[in-house]
Amino acid sequence: xxxxxxxxxxxxxxxxxxxxxxxxxxxxxxxxxxxxxxxxxxxxxxxxxxxxxxxxxxxxxxxxxxxxxxxxxxxxxxxxxxxxxxxxxxxxxxxxxxxxxxxxxxxxxxxxxxxxxxxxxxxxxxxxxxxxxxxxxxxxxxxxxxxxxxxxxxxxxxxxxxxxxxxxxxxxxxxxxxxxxxxxxxxxxxxxxxxxxxxxxxxxxxxxxxxxxxxxxxxxxxxxxxxxxxxxxxxxxxxxxxxxxxxxxxxxxxxxxxxxxxxxxxxxxxxxxxxxxxxxxxxxxxxxxxxxxxxxxxxxxxxxxxxxxxxxx
Numbered sequence: 001x002x003x004x005x006x007x008x009x010x011x012x013x014x015x016x017x018x019x020x021x022x023x024x025x026x027x028x029x030x031x032x033x034x035x036x037x038x039x040x041x042x043x044x045x046x047x048x049x050x051x052x053x054x055x056x057x058x059x060x061x062x063x064x065x066x067x068x069x070x071x072x073x074x075x076x077x078x079x080x081x082x083x084x085x086x087x088x089x090x091x092x093x094x095x096x097x098x099x100x101x102x103x104x105x106x107x108x109x110x111x112x113x114x115x116x117x118x119x120x121x122x123x124x125x126x127x128x129x130x131x132x133x134x135x136x137x138x139x140x141x142x143x144x145x146x147x148x149x150x151x152x153x154x155x156x157x158x159x160x161x162x163x164x165x166x167x168x169x170x171x172x173x174x175x176x177x178x179x180x181x182x183x184x185x186x187x188x189x190x191x192x193x194x195x196x197x198x199x200x201x202x203x204x205x206x207x208x209x210x211x212x213x214x215x216x217x218x219x220x221x222x223x224x225x226x227x228x229x230x231x232x233x234x235x236x237x238x239x240x241x242x243x244x245x246x247x248x249x250x251x252x253x254x255x256x257x258x259x260x261x262x263x264x265x266x267x268x269x270x271x272x273x274x275x276x277x278x279x280x281x282x283x284x285x286x287x288x289x290x291x292x293x294x295x296x297x298x299x300x301x302x303x304x305x306x307x308x309x310x311x312x313x
Contacts, residue, residue, distance in 0.1 A: 007034025
């Protein structure tokens with residue numbers, strides 16, 4: 001299958017980076033190279049771009065798409081949480097911009113055998129990096145009922161989490177759950193018929209929860225924000241696109257804490273903790289897709305863009 005992914009908030013993200021022709025830019029979730037292509041088009045003779053992705057299909061697609069920019073572009077297969085090590089290996093100390101487009105690509109969703117979609121029957125996989133040994137099937141079939149309840153409640157924010165976990169454990173006692181279709185049917189049975197008739201797909205939130213747990217998505221994001229801001233030159237920008245409230249809350253808090261890191265009690269007359277602001281939040285409210293983009297790409301409807309700018313040293 002050809003790697004196809006329509007980049008969300010494309011113009012808004014690239015504009016948010018304020019690309020300088022001779023700057024160095026990083027895309028930590030390279031995907032098919034949509035945001036990367038727009039950034040590279042603005043680079044001058046000495047500009048440089050580093051693309052990072054853990055998905056082999058994305059690496060292949062982006063390499064083909066960006067080949068016209070020659071040695072300005074370096075592509076690395078890795079997780080963006082290792083961005084500091086990736087840059088060290090390339091002898092790069094600081095950069096002028098980093099962007100992340102979180103979530104699942106259209107290619108991953110539409111390629112049934114990757115196991116991300118609850119609309120197709122395929123092996124329960126959901127690995128962003130297929131070099132990883134653990135799959136979604138391992139989580140579904142080995143986690144305790146309490147562990148399943150926790151991740152469906154916390155990462156899926158599903159009010160029927162307890163019943164879904166109970167149904168999963170009961171079903172696997174009879175037969176190992178091996179496919180997305182089997183799991184989807186089990187989830188449907190755990191949710192009241194009246195809710196199924198009025199809400200969206202009943203498996204959506206549980207699939208999201210399992211995917212987040214498997215790929216450690218929220219933990220990686222939490223660990224990476226401070227590091228990415230520290231890697232920016234003064235005036236450099238970090239732009240992050242999120243697709244659900246769990247991610248957005250992490251980004252919002254991470255940016256806010258870097259803008260105002262003081263932990264002194266509010267009644268202290270002067271700051272005693274000596275924590276210094278690293279910069280400012282550019283987007284006081286998240287940037288959302290416009291009507292035209294939503295018309296062309298329904299998957300953009302939950303996207304939110306936030307941008308942080310590094311301050312002077």
